Amino acid sequence: xxxxxxxxxxxxxxxxxxxxxxxxxxxxxxxxxxxxxxxxxxxxxxxxxxxxxxxxxxxxxxxxxxxxxxxxxxxxxx
Amino acid sequence: xxxxxxxxxxxxxxxxxxxxxxxxxxxxxxxxxxxxxxxxxxxxxxxxxxxxxxxxxxxxxxxxxxxxxxxxxxxxxxxxxxxxxxxxxxxxxxxxxxxxxxxxxxxxxxxxxxxxxxxxxxxxxxxxxxxxxxxxxxxxxxxxxxxxxxxxxxxxxxxxxxxxxxxxxxxxxxxxxxxxxxxxxxxxxxxxxxxxxxxxxxxxxxxxxxxxxxxxxxxxxxxxxxxxxxxxxxxxxxxxxxxxxxxxxxxxxxxxxxxxxxxxxxxxxxxxxxxxxxxxxxxxxxxxxxxxxxxxxxxxxxxxxxxxxxxxxxxxxxxxxxxxxxxxxxxxxxxxxxxxxxxxxxxxxxxxxxxxxxxxxxxxxxxxx
Amino acid sequence: xxxxxxxxxxxxxxxxxxxxxxxxxxxxxxxxxxxxxxxxxxxxxxxxxxxxxxxxxxxxxxxxxxxxxxxxxxxxxxxxxxxxxxxxxxxxxxxxxxxxxxxxxxxxxxxxxxxxxxxxxxxxxxxxxxxxxxxxxxxxxxxxxxxxxxxxxxxxxxxxxxxxxxxxxxxxxxxxxxxxxxxxxxxxxxxxxxxxxxxxxxxxxxxxxxxxxxxxxxxxxxxxxxxxxxxxxxxxxxxxxxxxxxxxxxxxxxxxxxxxxxxxxxxxxxxxxxxxxx
Numbered sequence: 001x002x003x004x005x006x007x008x009x010x011x012x013x014x015x016x017x018x019x020x021x022x023x024x025x026x027x028x029x030x031x032x033x034x035x036x037x038x039x040x041x042x043x044x045x046x047x048x049x050x051x052x053x054x055x056x057x058x059x060x061x062x063x064x065x066x067x068x069x070x071x072x073x074x075x076x077x078x
Numbered sequence: 079x080x081x082x083x084x085x086x087x088x089x090x091x092x093x094x095x096x097x098x099x100x101x102x103x104x105x106x107x108x109x110x111x112x113x114x115x116x117x118x119x120x121x122x123x124x125x126x127x128x129x130x131x132x133x134x135x136x137x138x139x140x141x142x143x144x145x146x147x148x149x150x151x152x153x154x155x156x157x158x159x160x161x162x163x164x165x166x167x168x169x170x171x172x173x174x175x176x177x178x179x180x181x182x183x184x185x186x187x188x189x190x191x192x193x194x195x196x197x198x199x200x201x202x203x204x205x206x207x208x209x210x211x212x213x214x215x216x217x218x219x220x221x222x223x224x225x226x227x228x229x230x231x232x233x234x235x236x237x238x239x240x241x242x243x244x245x246x247x248x249x250x251x252x253x254x255x256x257x258x259x260x261x262x263x264x265x266x267x268x269x270x271x272x273x274x275x276x277x278x279x280x281x282x283x284x285x286x287x288x289x290x291x292x293x294x295x296x297x298x299x300x301x302x303x304x305x306x307x308x309x310x311x312x313x314x315x316x317x318x319x320x321x322x323x324x325x326x327x328x329x330x331x332x333x334x335x336x337x338x339x340x341x342x343x344x345x346x347x348x349x350x351x352x353x354x355x356x357x358x359x360x361x362x363x364x365x366x367x368x369x370x371x372x373x374x375x376x377x378x379x380x381x382x383x384x385x386x387x388x389x390x391x392x393x394x395x396x397x398x399x400x401x402x403x404x405x406x407x408x409x410x411x412x413x414x415x416x417x418x419x420x421x422x423x424x425x426x427x428x429x430x431x432x433x434x435x436x437x438x439x440x441x442x443x444x445x446x447x
Numbered sequence: 448x449x450x451x452x453x454x455x456x457x458x459x460x461x462x463x464x465x466x467x468x469x470x471x472x473x474x475x476x477x478x479x480x481x482x483x484x485x486x487x488x489x490x491x492x493x494x495x496x497x498x499x500x501x502x503x504x505x506x507x508x509x510x511x512x513x514x515x516x517x518x519x520x521x522x523x524x525x526x527x528x529x530x531x532x533x534x535x536x537x538x539x540x541x542x543x544x545x546x547x548x549x550x551x552x553x554x555x556x557x558x559x560x561x562x563x564x565x566x567x568x569x570x571x572x573x574x575x576x577x578x579x580x581x582x583x584x585x586x587x588x589x590x591x592x593x594x595x596x597x598x599x600x601x602x603x604x605x606x607x608x609x610x611x612x613x614x615x616x617x618x619x620x621x622x623x624x625x626x627x628x629x630x631x632x633x634x635x636x637x638x639x640x641x642x643x644x645x646x647x648x649x650x651x652x653x654x655x656x657x658x659x660x661x662x663x664x665x666x667x668x669x670x671x672x673x674x675x676x677x678x679x680x681x682x683x684x685x686x687x688x689x690x691x692x693x694x695x696x697x698x699x700x701x702x703x704x705x706x707x708x709x710x711x712x713x714x715x716x717x718x719x720x721x722x723x724x725x
Contacts, residue, residue, distance in 0.1 A: 094529070095525065095528060095529055097521075097525070116708075116711060116712040116715045116716070117712075117715060117716055117719055119712060121528045121529075121708060123524070123528065125521065125524075125554070126550050126551065126553070126554040127550065129518065129521070130518070130520075130521040130524075130550075130551055130554070131521075133514055133515065133518040133521040133522050133525070134521040134522065134524045134525040134528070135525060136512075136514065136522060136525065137494065137512060137514075137521065137522035137523060137524060137525020137526045137528075137529075138525035138526070138528055138529045139525070140512050140525075140526065141492075141525055141526040141527075141528070141529030141530055141533075142529055142530065143528075143529040145525070145529075159515055159518075160515070160518070163514055163515050163518070167512070167514075290492045290510040290512070290526060290530075290533070291489065291490060291491075291492055291510055291530065291533055293489070294510070295508050295509050295510055296510055296511075297457065297460070297505055297511050297513075298510075298511065298512045298513065299505060299511075299513040300497075300513055300514050300515055301513075306459055306460075308459070308460050308505075
């Protein structure tokens, strides 16, 4: 099963719409306390271990500021 | 025919895209272009309206082609937003307005000169634009070539403000070989795309213009813009607007044209533009036969108004009569330029669609004395 | 910035001027995915009109001409006409395309000129603050229909198809995969392609028409009210329920305008060379 190495949220562009949290099927995100450069409260990938790298959050991000980096060498580990 | 001469000149100048909409008395230009452009791998489109025509022309200009449209009064009204667009995105193009009577549908088959101010001020906001006024079929040809050159030189729409008489007159036109004419090239970028700043002006205020799909990936927006092409802040918008005005006004000497027919020292002077120049010339000739010294000052480039040249051409005149087919539009400009307490700028105005006779000019001089 | 954004966006123009949760950014992304998959960036020539959706094109680092309200289609025709090898795409909104630019839509579709028109439908005029649009439902209260809209809405897809468009699709921002596929179909289709995208506008549509300005609510509204259909009978059914049918409604091959022009020009030149008129 695929997993995420990390989830990058570009604080220059995030507007805190929280659609990433809304579309996520695996409850990865929660509302964070950090503010973006545009002064919006940003989401926080609090439960990254749940991520299956389905890409829904990335493809639904209206500001294209979210990147899910998949774990590498997963196959080798298996 | 004047309209045909215009189309011939456009083809010779390298016009390869024409978009128009039928309207009397400008339709012949569209007709000739639809017949001729396919032969030179160009495209003539009859659009759904004049708005589409003028905007398609702007698109084609950014597409890399020399492009043109032609219309008359009501169509010219519809084109105003597109003219403003061409100014804002600095797209070289040529717009022919073969004037007819107005307002609204007015008199479709009759001549008039009522679009004098509309040609200059028709679109919204501050801008400057070049307007040429031919008075013969030959000038329809010459001014069209000049219009293409000026539009490329300054990246501005150039308007040919003709009228029904000039558009429809049939007279001899001398068409030179293409190699005898000079054609201004489009100002292509001198730096590679990664160094290119889309709206950074050259020393003369005119930026370089890459055609679309040549690797420059240029953003062209109709808003007041920054040098990079984005929406400008107050300072950038200010600079942008001042520049697109100054790039024309600062170079007026390059293209302003005012001619004097008759006795340049005559105390009585007509001031005319467009087709009325013809009747005025006849009046000058008839006056000479009667021992009356007259000069006719012909304003060929009406916008930006050539203040200095008009003042020079009218130097020493004691009586100034503006002859025009509207209720006093050129008159207002002459009044602005000639401010002498003893000289009243008189107006001979003929509207309703009948072209004035030279005898009427002479009678006017007699009666209003 | 995600990798697609890194590759394709005009960095110095960011951030997007879109409000938080706006569908326009999602359309940028779906469109760029289609461009990436097809590798057609260098041929891309975009035009746009006025409105929030028009800015979609401006952020994409490719040649773009953003013109006047409603006039994006004629500008696109000018670009296509001067170099038919261009992949011409127009971004418009529902007001831009169906109201002020309606006439241009009809005639471009009629010509079947090879271009793609993307209509972002948020059911009202958003940039000006939430006024009624040709796509607004009857009864809706907007800033200019304070007593409820009494005008019937216009179905852009049906209009385009009736006028002669040869590809017609409608998807929503809640269906990015289908949307990317529709964009790819449209970009490779030889002829006039019309892609309508139902998009959420939390700030105007949400607040005034749907009852909530929350991005999540508006996104869910699209999911609940847009129904993918397979055929026309299903389409009518969905419409009868007051919902919005989505789907790839039409794709046919018909003679394309610039191709026809090229043939005509060749024929005319050949005849001319032989001394005939036509």
